[in-house]
Every structure is written in structure tokens, then in C-alpha cells.
Amino acid sequence: MTKLTTALIKELDVDQDKNILQDAENGIWYTRRQFQMDVESLKNSMLARNVGYGDHVLIALQNAVVYAPLMQAIWEIGAVAYPISDTTPGEELTALISSDDYPVAFVQQQFAKPLSGLAGITRTTISLRTIMELPILWNDRVLVNRTKPNETRILETDLALVLHTSGTTGKPKSVGLTHELLYNGAIHDRDSHETTSKDTALIMMPMFHVNSQIMSLLQMRLAGGRVSIAKKFSASRFWSQVAKGDVTWASVVPTILSILLLNEKSQAQFDDYQDQIHLRFLRSSSFALPLKKLTDFEDRFHTLILEGYGMTETASQCTINPLDAPKVGSAGKPFATDLKLIVDGEMVDAPDVVGEIAVRGDHVISDYLETNPESFHNDWFLTGDLGYLDEDGYLFVKGRRKEMISRGGEKVAPAKVENVLNELPFIEQVAIIGMPDDLYGEAVTAVTILKAGETSRPLAKEKILKYTEHKLAKFERPTEVIFVDEFPLNTTGKVVRPKLRESLLAASVGGEA
Incomplete structure (x- = not known):
């Protein structure tokens, strides 16, 4: 054993x-x-x-x-x-x-x-x-040829x-x-x-x-x-489940906290059950909760939000805010984890320097099952996330070096969604990007160029959303479809995703019907 x-x-x-x-x-x-x-x-x-x-x-x-x-x-x-x-x-x-x-x-x-x-x-x-x-x-x-278990x-x-x-x-x-x-x-x-x-x-x-x-x-x-x-998760049942189960803590993502703040049934149920609620804290991860939402939640529901940072490769967490000294907006301090930042190829732990987060510890993998050496440096795991440490050693995560979309705590690979949508005959080209979403962190957004004369944009949007219902898990499906005439490309003809995202944000483009 x-x-x-x-x-x-x-x-x-x-x-x-x-x-x-x-x-x-x-x-x-x-x-x-x-x-x-x-x-x-x-x-x-x-x-x-x-x-x-x-x-x-x-x-x-x-x-x-x-x-x-x-x-x-x-x-x-x-x-x-x-x-x-x-x-x-x-x-x-x-x-x-x-x-x-x-x-x-x-x-x-x-x-x-x-x-x-x-x-x-x-x-x-x-x-x-x-x-x-x-x-x-x-x-x-x-199993046919087996006579006993190993x-x-x-x-x-x-x-x-x-x-x-x-x-x-x-x-x-x-x-x-x-x-x-x-x-x-x-x-x-x-x-x-x-x-x-x-x-x-x-x-x-x-x-x-x-x-x-x-x-x-x-x-x-x-x-x-x-x-x-x-x-x-059910906003209309959450507080009754907490009360009836005598729950003292739960792990959540910021999306859940936002929904609880917005949902009228949730608010009313909390008022009904608050004398039976004994929460010590709600442990939040995935992406940082805006400061105002965090303080609004703590004030409204009288409980501590404990933010941390981790991933599958680290068997859950790397950092966590101390219960007795949380710092709002941070992912907390490293716990049983060595953490450094990679800046210009060098590992540093100086304060207020943004770099790629690298971690190691007795809970961190040393390789993927399909070997992937570029994700490791010596015995350090390279997370692909960017952040910095403040003078007190608290980690602040600034974003991802990689292009992964984070939607409500789920991670979505753009290429996987693109491969599915490229099966549709009326699509000339598609790029999947994450656009800001106050509730889910990021919206899975299909930025699409249609083939000339194939179909109208409203019909194309309907077909895209319908097609992905049977091809992708729910969290991977596009929730927004934006139509454009061209993409920003680099010298090799690849879509420059950050520039595409910036241009859409600057133009305040929503889903086009």
C-alpha cells in the first residue's frame, strides 16, 4: 500500500x-x-x-x-x-x-x-x-485472455x-x-x-x-x-446547501462568486439561512476577482474570500493567501512550493519584476506522459503564466504567456475549437480568442471570415452555435461569434491573436448578428 x-x-x-x-x-x-x-x-x-x-x-x-x-x-x-x-x-x-x-x-x-x-x-x-x-x-x-488480475x-x-x-x-x-x-x-x-x-x-x-x-x-x-x-453549482440552492450540510468551506471560481452577487434568489436565500451558515471561507482560483466584487461579496455574505494559484500539473495549488493575512488581489504566498520568475532567461525572485512563473516541489510533475521538455527547465516546471512578487512575497498573476482561454475555471484550447469550426464549408478562416467577460472571465469568441456568397452572417452564426453543440464539450463551445473581413497576420501568414483581440476591444465590437 x-x-x-x-x-x-x-x-x-x-x-x-x-x-x-x-x-x-x-x-x-x-x-x-x-x-x-x-x-x-x-x-x-x-x-x-x-x-x-x-x-x-x-x-x-x-x-x-x-x-x-x-x-x-x-x-x-x-x-x-x-x-x-x-x-x-x-x-x-x-x-x-x-x-x-x-x-x-x-x-x-x-x-x-x-x-x-x-x-x-x-x-x-x-x-x-x-x-x-x-x-x-x-x-x-x-479482458478475454486474462486469467487473473495483475x-x-x-x-x-x-x-x-x-x-x-x-x-x-x-x-x-x-x-x-x-x-x-x-x-x-x-x-x-x-x-x-x-x-x-x-x-x-x-x-x-x-x-x-x-x-x-x-x-x-x-x-x-x-x-x-x-x-x-x-x-x-446552483445559485438558487447554494446557501441552503451550505446551511443544511453544515458546510465550513468550498472551492469556487470567480464566476460563481459573481453569480451569487447578481442572483436575486441567492440573495434572498442567504437572508433566510444566514443564522445557520458557518462558512470559514470560500477558496477562489482560476482568475483574479476584481477588487470591488471581492469586497462586495465579503460585505454582503459575511465570509472570507481566500484566493490562490495552482494547476493540474502541481496537484492543485502552488500559492495561497494566509488565513490570518490575506492580501486582496494577490494569489497569496507560495506554500510548500519553490517559486521563481523567469526574466530574459534568468531565474529571479526580486520584487515587482514581471516574468514567467516557474515552480517546483514534491507535488509538481517532472514531465507530461507524452514527454514535453520545453515545459521544464532543470527540475522547474514552467507554467506559461506571467506574474510578479511584491515586497512581502505575495504573488500577483498578470496573465498567460500561452493563448489558452480561461472560461469560468475551464481551460479552452483555441486550436481544438478552430479545428471543429473549420469543418463547416462556409467558413473561410476562423480564429478563436478570449474576450473579456465579467461573469466567466473570458468568452470563447469565434472571429470568423466567411466565404463570399456562401451564407448570410445571421445564418452562419446560428449554424456555428448549433454545430458545436454536438462536437465540443459545453465549456469549449463559442459563446460569441464576430465577423470580420480580414485578420492581422505576421510575416509567416499566422493570425496575430493579441493584435486581433486589441483591435476588437478598441472598436468595442460585440457579437455580430
Whole structure:
């Protein structure tokens, strides 16, 4: 066993009648004993089909309490969890299920029937305490020649979790997080947030993300605390979920905070439940919240906003504002992380000097699964983000060297969206850029040149938005379509995205109908 699995097993062995896992949708709590029984059922189901050490397990589930025991069961048998969005397009999901990379997949009910009709795929279901019926898809082509599961001893350096972070080229980078990285990341999160067994975290961010998996779920498991899991964020239910779940903190993105400030139902619900709310803080990440919105939120809802900075490659966070000394507008101080800035090829830590953020630590990857040496310098990870440190050592993130779009906490690769839109016959050329969005940070904007005489701009916009509904995950779909006659190009004929963005901002161009 590893430090991670040992800690998770021990946590379930103590005070087994304690409620530790709640379905925020219906308010039902599950005890450590029920949690442990589900872990054993899931383990036995996979081992009986000869799934074991080193196998990759595909997960395409919306947020649900079953996620927690499923992750532990996968890690205990030495397998690797591979969670993806439950809004993954059908074609992509079919391709994954049909490949020989995953001997088993856990999917939503609506996916199970059509996918089980694929050649070589067998469907079964399992009944658990945390879910009445969970579909399981077995890849018989992979499993047919197995007589027993691989029971190789699990090492700290073995993979436990694979997540994708999109690069600007459109080709996703596979981030492999080991047992050791997960454990270290969660321990650092626990210590920096000062969470204990008395705390309860509300999870509403997608559970195929590092934020929910490590920042929230694993942190609270290693703190001996409780977790309440919602399917997704709901402004009209947020404060009732916080109150009824006795939630003491939650991880959010600035978009959520903005919506709570604007939503009338949210405001009224807070007033109804405020005597039952015991929030210590809301932990915000992704992009900086404007100063006025941050102070307005803290004043209106009487809670602390704790801003930090991290990413998938660092098993959640690198910096966090100290609870006793937060500095508004900053991403806080490095915690269990070495951090320097690269300026003109040199590493510096002088104050007020803007450079590329570089980090290292016992929770930071040393390479991607598909080796990518340009993202590393010696033992430092180059984040691609720009920032500076002030005289007190607080980090201020200024933007991204890369062209990634950050929408409500999701990262969108422009090239991936462009590749999809270029399939449309009436498009001459398209460039995907991020335009300012007060609510979501950035809007995924399709700046488009149409082929002469092919279609009208209003019809083209309608077709673009409709086409991407079936080709892209929801967060990747363009929310704005702007039509132009030409792009600013460099000497090699490539679109100069910063200049394009600047010109659109200067002209105050909105979506053109």
C-alpha cells in the first residue's frame, strides 16, 4: 500500500458510524461504514473481471457521491483513474470506449445502453449504498485472455490519476499524477487551509478536475472531515446547501462568486439561512476577482474570500493567501512550493519584476506522459503564466504567456475549437480568442471570415452555435461569434491573436448578428 491508500483506509476504520459523505441534492448522508462497503464492492467487481494494477479506468460521470468510493477502489487495486467530462461529445466517448486503452468504464445511465452495443463491449450494473444502479462497461477484447488480475505491489511513484490540460496547439497534454503527488498535494492543501475533522467541504466544481479531486475531496479525506457533493453549482440552492450540510468551506471560481452577487434568489436565500451558515471561507482560483466584487461579496455574505494559484500539473495549488493575512488581489504566498520568475532567461525572485512563473516541489510533475521538455527547465516546471512578487512575497498573476482561454475555471484550447469550426464549408478562416467577460472571465469568441456568397452572417452564426453543440464539450463551445473581413497576420501568414483581440476591444465590437 502507499501513503495515500493507507491513509484513506485508516480514515474509514475510525468511528465508522460518523457521517462523512453527503448527497447535496437530497441531503442524504453516508457513514464511513457505508463508504467502506462501497469501496469493497467496487474493488471486488473489478478484480472479479481481472482488472488490476496498471489498468486505466475510464470514468464519464456527472458529480455524484459514488465518485468518492470509486476513486479509492481504483487506487487500492493499483489501477489508474481517468475521469473525463460527462458532456464529452458522443463521437469522442465512443472512440475512447472502443479503444484498447481501457478495460473498464463507469458511465452515466444515458450513455450505457448505446455504448454497450459496441463490438466487444459488455454491460453490467452494480448496486451500491451511494447509488442504486451504476453501469459498468467491460472491454472484452482487452479482458478475454486474462486469467487473473495483475496484483503487483503498488509504489509511491505509480500513476493514480490521469487528467488532461489542453495546450495552445489543441493537442491535450496528459498529466499523470502519482500516489505520492496526490498525497503530498492534498496534505499541503489541508495544512494551508487549516482544515480538521470538524470541517465540511461542499464540492460543486466538476469532479473530473484536479480542483475537486485533490483540493476538496482528498484534502478532506486526509483531514478526517466531511464532504457534501452537488451535481453542479446552483445559485438558487447554494446557501441552503451550505446551511443544511453544515458546510465550513468550498472551492469556487470567480464566476460563481459573481453569480451569487447578481442572483436575486441567492440573495434572498442567504437572508433566510444566514443564522445557520458557518462558512470559514470560500477558496477562489482560476482568475483574479476584481477588487470591488471581492469586497462586495465579503460585505454582503459575511465570509472570507481566500484566493490562490495552482494547476493540474502541481496537484492543485502552488500559492495561497494566509488565513490570518490575506492580501486582496494577490494569489497569496507560495506554500510548500519553490517559486521563481523567469526574466530574459534568468531565474529571479526580486520584487515587482514581471516574468514567467516557474515552480517546483514534491507535488509538481517532472514531465507530461507524452514527454514535453520545453515545459521544464532543470527540475522547474514552467507554467506559461506571467506574474510578479511584491515586497512581502505575495504573488500577483498578470496573465498567460500561452493563448489558452480561461472560461469560468475551464481551460479552452483555441486550436481544438478552430479545428471543429473549420469543418463547416462556409467558413473561410476562423480564429478563436478570449474576450473579456465579467461573469466567466473570458468568452470563447469565434472571429470568423466567411466565404463570399456562401451564407448570410445571421445564418452562419446560428449554424456555428448549433454545430458545436454536438462536437465540443459545453465549456469549449463559442459563446460569441464576430465577423470580420480580414485578420492581422505576421510575416509567416499566422493570425496575430493579441493584435486581433486589441483591435476588437478598441472598436468595442460585440457579437455580430
